[in-house]
Amino acid sequence: MKRHNQENKKNTILMSTLNIKDRFNIELPADLITATSRRQVPNACFSFVKPKKTAKPTMLHVSPEMLSALGLTTKDAESDAFLKVFTGNEVLPNTNPYAMCYGGHQFGNWAGQLGDGRAINLAEVEHKGKTWALQLKGAGETPYSRTADGLAVLRSSIREYLCSEAMYHLGVPTTRALSLALSGDQVLRDIMYNGNPDFEKGAIVCRVAPSFLRFGSYEIFAARKDMGTLRTLVDYTLKQHYPHLGEPSKDTYLQFFKEIGEKSLDMVMHWQRVGFVHGVMNTDNMSILGLTIDYGPYGWLEGYDHGWTPNTTDSGQKRYRYGTQPEVVLWNLFQLAKALYPLIEETEALELILKNFRDKLGKARLVMMKSKLGLVETDKKDAQLVDELETVLQRSETDMTLFFRNLGNFKKKEAADGVSVIADAFYSPREITGKLEDAWKDWFLKYRERLKKEIPNDDDRKIAMNTVNPKYVLRNYMAQLAIDAADKGDYSVIEELFILLKQPYEEQKDAEKWFAKRPEWARNKVGCSMLSCSS
Incomplete structure (x- = not known):
């Protein structure tokens, strides 16, 4: 009993450091059932759920930048309380973790209810005028897990942790990552979906964003004709994330939709600029803040190929290939427009916003490509x-x-x-x-x-081009090298890449080995070319 009280005291200290300002799970309607049994969850934006306790958690890496952004220190990150909270083994006092309810179109088809099947939101933190939602990925079952176990493995967790932080330093709008940890558990996965599952090391990533709301968060209520919850969620989103638009009204909803389109266009043009291919651009993976969200089977172009996709599930249709990403954003916006229509009831106004988006695509891409060529x-x-x-x-x-x-x-x-x-x-x-x-x-x-x-001389043009054309990106083979080493207990490659990718536009003399084409051995190696959605 005494030890339990000491642990609670440590968590209380961490709690006092973190400025908890929960809003989502206080202001929005909750699932009335508290069990984690898989089910349809009507009339609710989320379900309360506790993370799963793990066998023997080990913290592998923590992002110093995100620690600071949350108001934490390196000393905090080294504490036992930090380890337990960010592996799901302890819950911060006076908080109520939850999984979000949403639907989505997957590969062009309506999939119905999806939700956070392997993600659990711990709390919302406010620091220096910014609000951050803390979410554990791989922390256990939720009502939205369907037939899965709600867990994640080390390989996919390393990829998400490294890539989200790398994207931030590339200047791409993205969710962030705070920590990467081993759970100490073994997780069964069929990496190639070929009927040969095997056990892998379980892992947990704490990812961070102002919000994890996505297009599918609104689609689910429109599909269910639950206009009350839809309006409640949209009004909440305006209040918390688009307050400059003013009080809710039809005009405000239209402006809200327009700004989501603008943010999404900016995001996908950054993807095109650095050669990033998301791989799973389903509407449940489209952030309403224009952030890159859900790092699954992503990849960077090796050979410059508009037809390339990193996703084995998409290898036939190639719906989400590099060259179609801007058009897919438009298609996804059309689905969001349909979801918001019941609150607006003005088809022409929505269609005009979508038309303007389409008109901007070509112009935005030309501007982006000209910047890569040094043309002003x-x-x-x-x-x-x-x-x-x-x-x-x-x-x-x-x-x-x-x-x-x-x-x-x-x-x-x-x-x-x-x-x-x-x-x-x-x-x-x-x-x-x-x-x-x-x-x-x-x-x-x-x-x-x-x-x-052009007016600039060659040297000035090169300087300008080097600010938009990165020297270092997280190629799949690089991530795989970190994964292979980590599987053997060597986490130094994670640290090496983490440091490297914090300065992707800089000349780093000691890192020239990473400025090279994909090695031939990686051309067809699992994890180095195409990947599955298996986590």
Whole structure:
């Protein structure tokens, strides 16, 4: 009893450090049933649920930036209380963890109720004027787990932890990650969905965001014709996350939808800029704050290929391939528009917002591509120059990251053909002969002429290009190396990549080994090319 009181006291100290300001599970309707049995949950935005206690938790890594953002210190992170709270083994005093209810369209089809099947929200924290929701992924069963166990494994947890923080430092709107821990339990998973399951190390990530609300959070109530809960949730969202729009009204709801579209467009253009492919752009994975959410079978382009998807589940349809991501955002916004329509009842106004979004897609992409090419001035042939580049890029396997980063070294006043400047980006340099070589030389001639219209000199242009073309991204093979090492108890690669990816645009002399094409051994290796949704 005395030890239990001491543990509660430690958690109370941590509680006093964290400025808990729960709103979601106080202001919104809750599931009336408290059991974790799988079921449909009507008329509720969430279900109260406690995380599962684990066998022997071990903290592997903590993000110093997110510690600070929450008002915590390194000393806090080293405490037993921190370990227990952020592995789900203790609940912060005066808090009520919960799993959120939502639905979604998956691969173009309505899937009905989905919800937080392996995520449990611990609390909301306010610090320095910002509110953060703390969510454990892999912390056990919820009413939304369906046939799954609500747990996560080390490989997917490492990928989410590293990628969410890497994306932040790339300047991509994203959820964040606070901590990565082993649960000490073994979790059964069929990684390739081929009927050969095996046990893997269980793990838990604490991910953090201002909100984990997604398009599907609103779709579920519209689908159920539960207009009361839909209105309650939308009004809550306006109050907490879009207060500048004013009091709820039809005009406010329209403006709300418009801003979600603008934020989503900004997000997907950043994806295109750095070569990130989400892999599972279902409406339940679309944040209403325009954040990258749910790091499952994602990947970065190795060869510049508009048709590439990292998701084995999507390998046939390729719905979520790199080249279609902006259009998929539009399709998902259309589904959100249908969900919000009962509150607005103005088809033309919603259609106009969607039309404007479509009109902006091409313009936004051209602006983004011009920034990657170091082009600032306006020229009527810029779109053609970009189109011709993308055509020749895809005629041979050309590494996206290396190509654009090295392109900054091109000199507009030199007589070189330009191919030698970016030659390291080719996976098969011997293929660049004949008509293909001529096509590359022709493009560089046009690029040189276009650069002559730019005011900045070569050095200034390179500096500008290097701020939008990263040198380091979390390629799948890099994440897999961290996973393979961690499986053997070596967590140093996690730390190495975490540090590396905090400065993705900088020249890091001691990290040049990571500025390289995907090694051939990783081309078809599980986890290094395509991945499943298995976690």
